[in-house]
Amino acid sequence: MKGKHIYFPAAETATLADFDLPDAPGPEEVLVKTEYSLISAGTELANFLNLPNTGTSSNGFPHRPGYSSSGRVLAVGSAVQDLQPGDRVALSWRWHRSRDVAPVKKVTKISDAAIDMQEAAFMHLSSFxxxxxxxxxxxxxxxxxxxxxxxxxxxxxxxxxxxxxxxxxxxxxxxxxxxxxxxxxxxxxxxxxxxxxxxxxxxxxxxxxxxxxxxxxxxxxxxxxxxxxxxxxxxxxxxxxxxxxxxxxxxxxxxxxxxxxxxxAHTMARPSCESHPGWWTEHDDYQTFLQYLSLGRLKIKPIISAVRDPADANEVYHDLAHNPNPPLGVLFDWRNLE
Known part of the structure; x- marks a missing residue:
């Protein structure tokens, strides 16, 4: 199966290109059609610019940016019990791409139909x-x-x-x-x-x-x-x-x-299995984020500055890197890309 993804082939260069992914999810995997993915400007620009203490400075290029998105389930693996095709979900630690075969533990169901999918794409980043x-x-x-x-x-x-x-x-x-x-x-x-x-x-x-x-x-x-x-x-x-x-x-x-x-307080410095006071797991924070959205306690819409076509990725990253007044929250809209 083919999909589209954004990657950095070299410093200060972002490209939209085809990539291969499995035709069907494995037993504990989920096939998701992405709707929106969120740019984490601090981390992604640090890699885009090849700054010290980044993935690109350690591992070089090419580099796949992105880690917070939302979408809809297309298919589930044989061992997946809590998700089904059509479910709205938010993904964590997954890249800017049009579709994804993701481990089920990286996929969180959005139960409240009133939650906006643009806002849902902020779930993983908000856990930081x-x-x-x-x-x-x-x-x-x-x-x-x-x-x-x-x-x-x-x-x-x-x-x-x-x-x-x-x-x-x-x-x-x-x-x-x-x-x-x-x-x-x-x-x-x-x-x-x-x-x-x-x-x-x-x-x-x-x-x-x-x-x-x-x-x-x-x-x-x-x-x-x-x-x-x-x-x-x-x-x-x-x-x-x-x-x-x-x-x-x-x-x-x-x-x-x-x-x-x-x-x-790096987001990786947290427990993986069981929350305790002051130290919650990512998944418990995901549920709190979604509850706050449902109840209207956390405002995400006012911090969305732009929704962009993934084909404009190079322009988007250069604007974020060099504009003295860059936009705040920038989403890529994948709904029209396969």
Whole structure:
């Protein structure tokens, strides 16, 4: 069977091409026709640009990007019991492609018919900020700051509010993203470029500093800055991938002496089988995400900036990489491609 997929044959090049996949799913596999796949700009652009500490820097090209999508089941393997043809599903750790034969454990059924398939494509990516915020174990009334309002950050901002944080502080260089964060539940939104930025954070927290920080920028300078405004005994969740270690940190002054807890929050650093407080499995977070969508508690539509044809992949990635004001949430629409 043939399908279409997006891949990077070389740095700063994205191509739509044919690929081969099995004619039928194996016993524990599912054949899915993709409707939408979501670009994870941070990870995918890092590979597109061949930055350090990425898949492409380690393994070279070609590279297959993508890992969060939605679609409909076309066929199921003989051992698959909970899915059937026609079911709407969301996929995790699967690439940008028109159809896929995926292990059943990578396929999550969407039971609520009211859930929009564009929003469903965010399921897997959204589990990242779920994990990053859970590890902070935020208590009601604690202050939380989210550094960076890209896709992960804007979702983390909403989750901080849902967790009972007061105040919720969003931080981003781009004014339009700060505005969106306020619309989606942040109590304050600051630019880290302002000379009195740390003073603004202190004022918003009664002079104490923030109790918990979700660092999503992946920029070493932003982490150093977070160590300046976090409260004594505060926690910092490292959700963004700090791939380029270009900023020296005085751990003795900012971490050791002040009792700060740094938490590695890469999405792979989570239990695979059983959730416990602060450490949930991906699949449990998937179900929470879908419940939040069903109940209208999590807003995804406002963060979708563009829905693009996969044939335009090279243009899309170049725009995300080089546009000073890139779109926020970008989906590929596969419905008209086989």
């Amino acid at each position: 900020p779920f994990g990053g915020l859970r590890k902070l174990q935020v208590q009601m009334g604690e202050s939380v700051l989210i550094a960076g309002q890209g896709l992960l950050g804007i979702i983390a901002t909403q989750l901080a509010r849902l967790s009972g944080a007061v105040p919720v502080i969003a931080v981003d260089l781009k004014p339009e993203r700060r505005k969106l964060a306020l619309e989606l539940g942040a109590d304050y939104a600051f630019s880290p470029a302002e000379p009195d930025f740390c003073e603004q954070v202190l004022a918003a927290t009664g002079g104490k500093g923030v109790n918990a920080v979700v660092e999503v920028t992946g920029v070493a300078k932003a982490l150093r800055q977070a160590l300046e405004y976090v409260a004594r005994f505060g926690r910092i969740s490292l959700l963004g991938c700090t791939r380029i270690p270009d900023e020296p940190l005085n751990f003795y002054k900012y971490v050791h002496c002040r009792g700060i807890t740094l938490i590695g």
